[in-house]
Amino acid sequence: MTHLLSISIGPVQDFIAAARRTADLYAGSQILQELSRVVARYLADQNALLIFPSNQEADGANKILAEATGDPQQLAEGARKAAQEKLKQLWQEAIDGLPERYQKQIDQGRAQLQLESFLEFYAAWVPLENNYPQARQSVERLLAGRKALREFVPTQQNDEGIPKSPLDPSRAAVIDPRMWGEATLRLPDGAHRPLRIKPTEHLDAISLLKRCYGAGMYQTVVDTRTMARRAQNPKAQPEDRWGEDDDRITEPQPYFAILVADGDRMGELISRQDNPEAHRALSNTLDDFAHEAQRIVREHHGFMVYSGGDDVLAFLPVNQAVVCAQDLSESFRHRVRGTLSAGIAVVHYREPLSQSLQRARDAEKAAKDGGRNALAVALHTRGGAPITVVRTWDRLRWRELLQSFEQGDLTQGLAYELLELAREWQDDMNVAYLQAEAERILGRKERKGLKLPLFESRQDLLDYAKELVVARFLSGVKTENQPEVSRA
Numbered sequence: 001m002t003h004l005l006s007i008s009i010g011p012v013q014d015f016i017a018a019a020r021r022t023a024d025l026y027a028g029s030q031i032l033q034e035l036s037r038v039v040a041r042y043l044a045d046q047n048a049l050l051i052f053p054s055n056q057e058a059d060g061a062n063k064i065l066a067e068a069t070g071d072p073q074q075l076a077e078g079a080r081k082a083a084q085e086k087l088k089q090l091w092q093e094a095i096d097g098l099p100e101r102y103q104k105q106i107d108q109g110r111a112q113l114q115l116e117s118f119l120e121f122y123a124a125w126v127p128l129e130n131n132y133p134q135a136r137q138s139v140e141r142l143l144a145g146r147k148a149l150r151e152f153v154p155t156q157q158n159d160e161g162i163p164k165s166p167l168d169p170s171r172a173a174v175i176d177p178r179m180w181g182e183a184t185l186r187l188p189d190g191a192h193r194p195l196r197i198k199p200t201e202h203l204d205a206i207s208l209l210k211r212c213y214g215a216g217m218y219q220t221v222v223d224t225r226t227m228a229r230r231a232q233n234p235k236a237q238p239e240d241r242w243g244e245d246d247d248r249i250t251e252p253q254p255y256f257a258i259l260v261a262d263g264d265r266m267g268e269l270i271s272r273q274d275n276p277e278a279h280r281a282l283s284n285t286l287d288d289f290a291h292e293a294q295r296i297v298r299e300h301h302g303f304m305v306y307s308g309g310d311d312v313l314a315f316l317p318v319n320q321a322v323v324c325a326q327d328l329s330e331s332f333r334h335r336v337r338g339t340l341s342a343g344i345a346v347v348h349y350r351e352p353l354s355q356s357l358q359r360a361r362d363a364e365k366a367a368k369d370g371g372r373n374a375l376a377v378a379l380h381t382r383g384g385a386p387i388t389v390v391r392t393w394d395r396l397r398w399r400e401l402l403q404s405f406e407q408g409d410l411t412q413g414l415a416y417e418l419l420e421l422a423r424e425w426q427d428d429m430n431v432a433y434l435q436a437e438a439e440r441i442l443g444r445k446e447r448k449g450l451k452l453p454l455f456e457s458r459q460d461l462l463d464y465a466k467e468l469v470v471a472r473f474l475s476g477v478k479t480e481n482q483p484e485v486s487r488a
Helices: 014-019 021-045 070-095 108-118 132-147 205-214 224-229 267-272 274-299 319-337 353-369 399-405 413-424 431-445 460-477
Strands: 005-008 049-052 065-068 119-128 184-186 193-195 257-264 304-310 312-315 340-348 374-379 387-392
Touching: 005 021, 005 070, 005 132, 005 413, 014 021, 014 353, 021 049, 021 065, 021 070, 021 205, 021 304, 021 353, 049 193, 049 274, 070 108, 070 119, 070 205, 108 267, 119 132, 119 193, 132 267, 132 274, 184 205, 193 205, 224 257, 224 312, 257 319, 257 353, 274 304, 274 312, 274 319, 319 340, 319 374, 319 399, 340 353, 340 460, 353 374, 353 387, 374 460, 387 460, 399 460, 413 431, 413 460
Parallel strands: 340 374
Antiparallel strands: 005 065, 005 119, 049 065, 184 193, 257 312, 257 340, 304 312, 374 387
């Protein structure tokens, strides 16, 4: 009998986001992808027919769906063991790259316990007969129920009196960071890469694995400070500032952008696939989009942290983020025949990475809550109140507003005067008077006969004023070869 087998591998969001450095963040996404690929390969080797992903080498598929002709329970258990063995292999490869004196300082007993309890692996299966949509819905409900019944078994780590990991407080440290300040990772070419472990970073085994894995990917990773610099120098690389003292150098542009994007109503789209072949075709399309998304982000001088199917997490220069998001939305619409919602958080490169990531995810949620098929841009300046603007893709005016500020057609005070007007206006007051007052303020501030949109409510003006504030901020960022505009 053929079964429809669904497997979920995690943890996902919390595992990836538990990072203090960009390299840690990237390592989390790559490790998860490696584990997922191992499971897909194992299933394919056991003659299971992959549906999602359709290609065993695809990136980002932490949920796997396949047609299984053998014993599904035995197949799931074999896949779990393959993932667990891969995790141990990655750990051993990381440890082997450390100098011997650091290897000896690791509490290997506690580390092995943490590795054995880390992986979240859930599986469910149902007979696959003639009704594929019904079977898929049934197996997904079973999988969701199985995930809800998580096994909260405490890990006995013999950790009394041992500091907890700052990246995962449920796990105790396996190293004493005070002894690891000079620790390096040996690379395949014989060079050594510093791990930059601070005296307070009591890393657990998983966090230490991510730190070592990320150090080995240094030629790929772009840190947040370098990304901020790319707003003025798109070719900036991390090695350009090797050895600099971050605390003594003031960046002319200290902000960068984090973009989070996600396909809208993907469950409905998948439900419309009425047979495995149609679902495989959709899987191929999503894989194509994931690769195209990587190209688009590179084209805008960004760094792709994660791209899997309809999910995107990327770092970008602040003056490229909106255009990049628009290009991703267009690509998704043409390739997948669906809509994309995206959130952009403009944040300071010195802010804690976990906090900045949450702000980007909050922006994406604002785009979803605003009706989907939209972009939310959240500006988080140091010392200022956060400002979030949500616009559907067909109502974006960023390029027009940025150009107006850059050319000097709009003065800096216009945005804040309109914002103050919107905040003081009462909802029950005549909107026609609101429009007239906004036009009067514009007449005093602009220089080229620009027109305001027609406001139907105080909220419309408030949203427009916020959009102006963000556009004014972004317009102050000079791109490479961008001429200065005369203000005379």
